Amino acid sequence: MKKMELLAPAGTMEKMKMALLYGADAVYLAGKVFGLRAYGGNFSMEELKEAVSYAHSMGKKVYVTVNIIPRNEDLEGLDDYLKYLESIHVDAVLISDLGVFSLCREVAPHLPIHVSTQASSANWRTVKMWKDLGAERVVLAREVSVKEMADIRKKVDIDLEVFGHGAMCISWSGRCLLSNFFTNGKRQSNRGECIQACRFRYAVMEESRPGQYWPVEEDEHGTYIFNSKDLCMIDHIPELIEGGAASLKIEGRMKSVYYVAAVVAAYRKAIDAYYAEGGAYRVRPEWREELEKVSHRPYTTAFAFQNPDHSAQEYVKSQPEQPYDFVGLILPGHGEEGTNQVQQRNHFKVGEILEYLTPQGQVGLVKITRLVNRDGEEVDKAPHPLEELTMTGDKTLPAFSILRRRAKK
Numbered sequence: 001m002k003k004m005e006l007l008a009p010a011g012t013m014e015k016m017k018m019a020l021l022y023g024a025d026a027v028y029l030a031g032k033v034f035g036l037r038a039y040g041g042n043f044s045m046e047e048l049k050e051a052v053s054y055a056h057s058m059g060k061k062v063y064v065t066v067n068i069i070p071r072n073e074d075l076e077g078l079d080d081y082l083k084y085l086e087s088i089h090v091d092a093v094l095i096s097d098l099g100v101f102s103l104c105r106e107v108a109p110h111l112p113i114h115v116s117t118q119a120s121s122a123n124w125r126t127v128k129m130w131k132d133l134g135a136e137r138v139v140l141a142r143e144v145s146v147k148e149m150a151d152i153r154k155k156v157d158i159d160l161e162v163f164g165h166g167a168m169c170i171s172w173s174g175r176c177l178l179s180n181f182f183t184n185g186k187r188q189s190n191r192g193e194c195i196q197a198c199r200f201r202y203a204v205m206e207e208s209r210p211g212q213y214w215p216v217e218e219d220e221h222g223t224y225i226f227n228s229k230d231l232c233m234i235d236h237i238p239e240l241i242e243g244g245a246a247s248l249k250i251e252g253r254m255k256s257v258y259y260v261a262a263v264v265a266a267y268r269k270a271i272d273a274y275y276a277e278g279g280a281y282r283v284r285p286e287w288r289e290e291l292e293k294v295s296h297r298p299y300t301t302a303f304a305f306q307n308p309d310h311s312a313q314e315y316v317k318s319q320p321e322q323p324y325d326f327v328g329l330i331l332p333g334h335g336e337e338g339t340n341q342v343q344q345r346n347h348f349k350v351g352e353i354l355e356y357l358t359p360q361g362q363v364g365l366v367k368i369t370r371l372v373n374r375d376g377e378e379v380d381k382a383p384h385p386l387e388e389l390t391m392t393g394d395k396t397l398p399a400f401s402i403l404r405r406r407a408k409k
Helices: 013-021 045-057 078-087 098-107 124-133 146-155 178-182 234-242 257-280 285-292
Strands: 005-009 026-029 061-065 092-095 113-115 137-139 159-166 230-232 245-250 324-331 339-344 353-357 363-372 388-393 402-406
Touching: 005 013, 005 257, 013 026, 013 045, 013 257, 026 045, 045 061, 045 078, 078 098, 092 098, 098 113, 124 137, 124 146, 137 245, 146 159, 146 234, 159 234, 159 257, 234 245, 234 257, 234 285, 245 257, 257 285, 257 324, 257 353, 257 402, 324 353
Parallel strands: 005 026, 005 245, 026 061, 061 092, 092 113, 113 137, 137 159, 159 245
Antiparallel strands: 159 230, 324 339, 324 402, 339 388, 353 363, 353 402, 363 388
């Protein structure tokens, strides 16, 4: 059986490298144009080339999103961009629009195409059509259940990719017009400029009573009627693999480095355990505990097993919980035992006991006993953003380990 791929988001070069170091088999990312995350950081042309080279040096893959729903003016320069992606040996592009698909086949015939979830592929005939046109993979609509995926896979011999974790969009396959409406067309979600209007607070106003607002729920503060919970399939890896998923995708190109690393580490453990243990496989509580330590809304399995009812929505508040703070990143190179180079990401101080997460997914505690800044001066705390220090503790940690602590409420 071909092992299911673990596919991670990469909004920046640092996130890409951390995703791969923490166990992702592939990453998806965007250039500065033609993608659906205009504010996710994204990659310049040279950075795209560097990203591909870095991933390939590790035997891993890079997929580039070209999944906008374009207007005429958006097509300008697209042919040269696709040729460039082919020339730097990108492993695939994600496309949702039939015209962009056609152009890619014409100008970059050796560039593999994955069909984006924006194409709303929800039945086997649609998937077969994309295969017949030359697609190598279809990312199924998020509304497709595990059973429906299995039925599609039985009828069409093609790689199927599914979302397994992350924020959900209330609109069908992400095709939303709310951003257009609230910004008078200045920010269009289908062209990469979503304002996440589904997370806003709403109330009802009756037409003949302007200025009088009624909450949708029994709450004087209103309600977030479009606000979805976050998807989490960590408890259902066997169903996804046995249902025919070739790739499990984590959402989150705009999430933090810490988020990407921690989520990837948890799913890496779960997927590897399934293939190693077979019938003896069991879900470990520590996987779910790890996912509870990242920024998230309450979790749901959404459409995976049924059409979700109101329990898949989050009515109480818009912002996700942030249970832990990412305070430091262990850098390569260390001296004597118990000494590490660390880059500050949030304030910490001598005497603190911090939790760590390694790229191998190990979790533990380390006590900071001494800090020395780059000038060789001993200091009692690290308050400066991205400051690099020598940290002495009760153990030596692997490079790129994450230091974190429980956030104060």
